[in-house]
Amino acid sequence: MSTPAIQHCNDFVIKFANVNGSGSASANELFARAIIRMGVPVAPRNIFPSNIQGLPTWYEVRVSEAGWLGARGGCDMMVAMNPQTWDRDVAAIEPGGYLFYDSTKPLPPSKFREDITVLGIPLTAMCNEEYEDARQRQLFKNIMYVGALIALLDMEFAAAEQLIVDRYRGKDQLIKANVNALRLGYDYAKQHLPCPIGLRVKRADAVGERIMIDGNSACGLGAVYGGATVAGWYPITPSTSVIEAFSSYCRKFRTDPDNGRARYAIVQAEDELASIGMVIGAGWNGARAFTATSGPGISLMQEFFGLAYFAEIPAVIVDVQRGSPSTGMPTRTQQSDLLSCAYASHGDTRHVLLFPQDAHECFSLTAQAFDLAERLQTPVFVLSDLDIGMNEQLCAPFEWDDSRRYDRGKLMTYAELEAGKDFGRYLDVDGDGIPYRTIPGTHPTKGAYFTRGTTRNPYAKYSEVGTDYVYNMERLRRKFNTAKDLVPAPILTKAAQPTHVGVIYYGSTAHAMAEAGAKLAADGIHVDTLRVRGFPFSDEVMQFIAERDAVFVVEQNESAQLRSLLINEGEIDPKKLVRVLHYDGSPITARFIAGKIADALTDRKISPIGQPQRKVAS
Amino acid sequence: MTYLAKPKLHSADAPRNALGYTRRDYEGAISTLCAGCGHDSISASIVQACFDLDIEPHKVAKLSGIGCSSKTPDYFLGNSHGFNSVHGRMPSVLTGAALANRNLLYLGVSGDGDSASIGIGQFAHAMRRGVNMTYIVENNGVYGLTKGQFSATADKGSKSKKGVINSDSPIDLASLALQLGATYVARSFSGDKEQLVPLIKGALRHGGPAFIDVISPCVTFNNHNGSTKSYDYVREHNAAVNRLDVILPKAQIEASYPPGSLRRVVQHDGSILHLRKVGVDYDPSDRIGAMNHLQERQALGEIVTGLLYVDSSGQDMHTHLNTVEKPLNQLGDAYLCPGSKALEALNATLR
Incomplete structure (x- = not known):
């Protein structure tokens, strides 16, 4: 040989x-x-x-x-x-x-x-x-x-x-x-x-306290810790094991020790429409509820997402993304539901998205999603994918602070209603766009209201008056702005040397990106990186772009969905955001990212240290 | 459509129920449906039933889909939370709500388009899942809000207002409910409050999936000659199998009926259903007999009404799921979150 x-x-x-x-x-x-x-x-x-x-x-x-x-x-x-x-x-x-x-x-x-x-x-x-x-x-x-x-x-x-x-x-x-x-x-x-x-293989000491678990199990566990009591779901690869894990952790942690009865309810629905319908019904009625699905399910749930957005009902959706469109590559990974979740449903809708990078964050962000959904009274999407969802991976151990209490959001209580506090279901009392809500059954004569997907005035009365509609839409926009500071902040990693080039990425791209950054640095190419963890984007994200000459947007879909979202939400000059796209169904690699970035910097004559020739870059 | 607030006028001597409420306390906003709409009579029957049963309005959650019928929950039980959801999807939203809090009464109001056309899947699965609810379909065989198209319950051969003959077979929701596992199945006519009010009362006290198909003529689009859902047609073809009285356990009033003509059914919660036979020798505990009877009479062009089937064993979705007594939406952090110690123990198994 x-x-x-x-x-x-x-x-x-x-x-x-x-x-x-x-x-x-x-x-x-x-x-x-x-x-x-x-x-x-x-x-x-x-x-x-x-x-x-x-x-x-x-x-x-x-x-x-x-x-x-x-x-x-x-x-x-x-x-x-x-x-x-x-x-x-x-x-x-x-x-x-x-x-x-x-x-x-x-x-x-x-x-x-x-x-x-x-x-x-x-x-x-x-x-x-x-x-x-x-x-x-x-x-x-x-x-x-x-x-x-x-x-x-x-x-x-x-x-x-x-x-x-x-x-x-x-x-x-x-x-x-x-x-x-x-x-x-x-x-x-x-x-x-x-x-x-x-x-x-030689014994080393490089694992530390880390654990090995798949992201879907971590999402299921996060839902238990996040206080979910109702799950409506329909089987679909690669999300099914989220509910299987939730079910198994519920049996372990949520079985009443006195009588063996369940402190949770899991219903396998007839389809994804019914799954999300159940979640919305339960959320409306004051229980923490969620579903887990994948791309085709997200498509089927669109009408309900609009209702929950407009009627302002908390819901958590774990979307384990796979190769799409259509049946696509059901057992291969992709990050291709970003746009169909961010703007899900007809009309002017915007949704809160969270992007876990690994099983550790699948746990913590799923748990957090329930607080955000109730605080913001809106659907919250946890965008995982097949790579982190169905593969076991090393990650930091799960953590929980026992002093933490669930944030149930703005709930008008019996006592407040009894004391005569003004209740307008869609009234912006605090200026943050988030109204107060009552749970059915709160008070015998006060606080009941009629929930609907049609326009209403701030007191939840049916209205076809343009000013009522505009008041509502502007308040929803204010509410979405409030969400910017509630979603997890992006994580900035500065290059070892000053640079004018940045990289934005999210989710399961994280591990490959970290390695790519090291590879590039070894070749003398320095890039600052920003891992986005939530949508709406916080000001830090836009500032990161503003402060750099060129920003690569690395993602696992064909149409550069994160890039589109950044351009649309931040009014960014598209020329500034360079696509790095991987979408053949296999997980993205450091080799791929580093190669694309190095090539693009050469082609575009962009200097990481910010020389004047960047002006001629197209 | 505009929202009309109802003037708050109380008659001092209006009759009050055991809770001290008048019928007025069970009403809602003023209906914006067409004058003479069957649906308004059903709303009035719901008000009457809740008043009679001394139901606290805030312990009822009323849910609907989309359509004329689905607008009606705004017009009754103004002190109840209501939810006008998505077309054809009331059953899933109600199912979720019922999962969250097993202690409320759930009233789902839907139409024939909402339940038999776009929502037939959700209708079917709510019935077979055993959701503890009163599911009322206000059945007029026609789409009102979009001006007169046939729905899936329109009879084959019936004629639309524009003269079109329906060539599709009708869906009989009562027959389906029987087959799918509803444990209380009734049919009535919006124009017959004497029959309808007790049927609603029985359903509200049933404790499992209760379905009522209420033929409710559309005065605007489906009340003409050639329609099989018009006031005249239904009155002429109504074949009642029984008449119902609902007696609450606390009021031990024994009605006096001729012996042999009365059937007594005790429901799970202790409420008593008194059924007076009308015409035929009909057994409402015989599910297969009920299905046969419906089919036979339907073939003769008759509309069978009354309490068609009741199984008083009182099983529902929460029984199947073995959920705790306390509503899930009232469980505090300590009951839900396993805490850091359990998590550390779990971490240890993952290394």
């Missing part, structure tokens, strides 16, 4: 090619978590089809002691367990990389490559010998290859063993069987293969 084998410690990408439904997911997760237990950060990602059984699926683990959690691209080692995708899996390996496969059935030399290291283990034969049951043969084959990888990558066997003990605590038979399979793979590799290979 002329190409030298890759030699990397704690910095490589390993990919598992599996068959959907073969039980590989939990074995692969075991592998990733074992590396974390060794103090080395990993970023695992599932690449899966819209299918339950039989189609190809991949699991990619990026090992990065430096802590880069975005997708890297490329593959240093392929665990090729799927004959269906063999050819393209073998072709995907970097020169000098490694191929691990089940050598039970001999393959002709033409099926391999000259420039990679091939590592075969007769997994099927070993399983057939060890196990009687077909399902066991399948499941333990997965554990067995994890055992072999532990040997090949010089990992600590004890770390994986302890994980199995933790996972199946109390189920001794399962622990024994799994550890046995792990050991069989490990021993075989030790005896028959050149262990360790050039890719290695």
Whole structure:
């Protein structure tokens, strides 16, 4: 072999090619978590089809002691367990990389490559010998290859063993069987293969207190902590697991200890229209309510979003974005619902959006969304995506301040009504555009009002008078301005050196962007970055743009939706905002971002230090 | 349409109910519907039913969709919160509201377009989900606000005001409600308050999904010869199966009816339904019998009215979901938030 084998410690990408439904997911997760237990950060990602059984699926683990959690691209080692995708899996390996496969059935030399290291283990034969049951043969084959990888990558066997003990605590038979399979793979590799290979995992101290969880589970947990009691929903990939997690955390945390009854209600609706209808009904009636959906669901809910906006009803919508339009790429990631959420519904509507970057923020921003929805009496969207929603990721541990109280917003109480306080449901008493509301049943004779999507006067009486309509619209605009300072502030990261170039990004682009910034800096290109976390944009966002000569807007959709939103809301000169768009359904990478920015700076003759030639940039 | 406030005039000797309220306290704004509209009679029946049952107005939430019928909640129960939502979507909004607070009475008012056309999906699912509500459809077979198009309940062969013959089959919402799991199903006629008021009362006390199909002629667009939803047609073809009296548990008044003609049904909350048979030997606890009877009479061109079916076991969505007694919208932070310790323990399992 002329190409030298890759030699990397704690910095490589390993990919598992599996068959959907073969039980590989939990074995692969075991592998990733074992590396974390060794103090080395990993970023695992599932690449899966819209299918339950039989189609190809991949699991990619990026090992990065430096802590880069975005997708890297490329593959240093392929665990090729799927004959269906063999050819393209073998072709995907970097020169000098490694191929691990089940050598039970001999393959002709033409099926391999000259420039990679091939590592075969007769997994099927070993399983057939060890196990009687077909399902066991399948499941333990997965554990067995994890055992072999532990040997090949010089990992600590004890770390994986302890994980199995933790996972199946109390189920001794399962622990024994799994550890046995792990050991069989490990021993075989030790005896028959050149262990360790050039890719290695070495114990480090780079994980710290971080936890590993998927963003959808974190959203579900955030809804529990945020006080949600009602969820109306309809199954749709990739959002379904938000409700599954909510349901499971509710069973754990919200079951009345005295009588086993539920302090929550979850209803699987007949469609997304009914889901959001239930959320709006519950929000109107004073419960914290939410739904989780994805792009097609957002389209179906549009009319109701307008009602909730105009009738001023709190609602929380977790939108786990996927490849669109239409059915699009339901199991691939995108950030393509930004505009359809920001201006959802007919007429002049604007909605509050929150952009979590990872599972930690999926938790904290979902919880916060309920406070914002009640404070602002309006729908609040949490815009997650498939990449952060459905992949487990390392993130800062969840935090909760026990002194925190739910902000129920401006509620007119029985006592206030009884004392004769003036109640105008749509009256701007405080000048912030937010009116007071009453919950049905508050007072026998005062405070009842009729909610409607049609125009009304400040006292909620039906009106077709133009001035009443304008008063309302202007108040809604004031309210939206109030929201600017309530949504989470953007996060500014200044370059090591002064620069006139900025980058704006949001959500799941964050990890790749952090790495891209470092890559660019290493090449002498310095950029300040601003991570937007909420819409409406705060003044800081517009100031960031105003203070720079050029600003790249990095996002994962085809039509530059964040850029459009910035231009529209901030009256920005479009020439100033440069598109960096990634939308093939795979997660954006640092390589991609850094490459695009470097190329654009060359093409546009924009100097990061602000030379006069920027004037001729087009 | 403009909003008309109703003058606050109280007659000193107006009859008062057990709460000390007069009927006037159950009224709303002045109706802006056409003079003679059947819907206004239904509003009056709702007012009467709530007055008779001593219902506190603020313990009722009234919800509707879009259309003439859906405007009516503004015209009754002015001290109740109301919600005029989206066309065809009242059931989901009401379902959410009912999830939030199980202790209010939920009154959903809809029309035939709102429930049988655009909203048939939500109608169906609210019934099968067992939402504890009184669902009234003010059924005139026609779109009033958009001036006279057929709705999905218009009978095949009936004629529009413009002379168009309807060639589509009608949807019978009462039959559907029976099939879908409503546990109280009735049909009545807006022009027959004597029949309608007790049916509404029974529904309000029912404790589960209660559906009432009220034929309510549209005086402007569907009250002509050739219409099967006109005042004259309904009066001529009305085939009542029974007459209902609703007796509250606190008032132990035994009505005296000839033996054999009375059927007594005790509902989940203790209210008693007294059914006087009219004409046929009809068993309102027999769901399949009720469906058969409706189909048979419909084939003869008759409109069967009365309490068609009642199952008094009192199961609803909250029973199915096993939710706590206290309304979810009244649970405080301490009941909802697991707190930092639980979160730290959870963090530990994720490493």
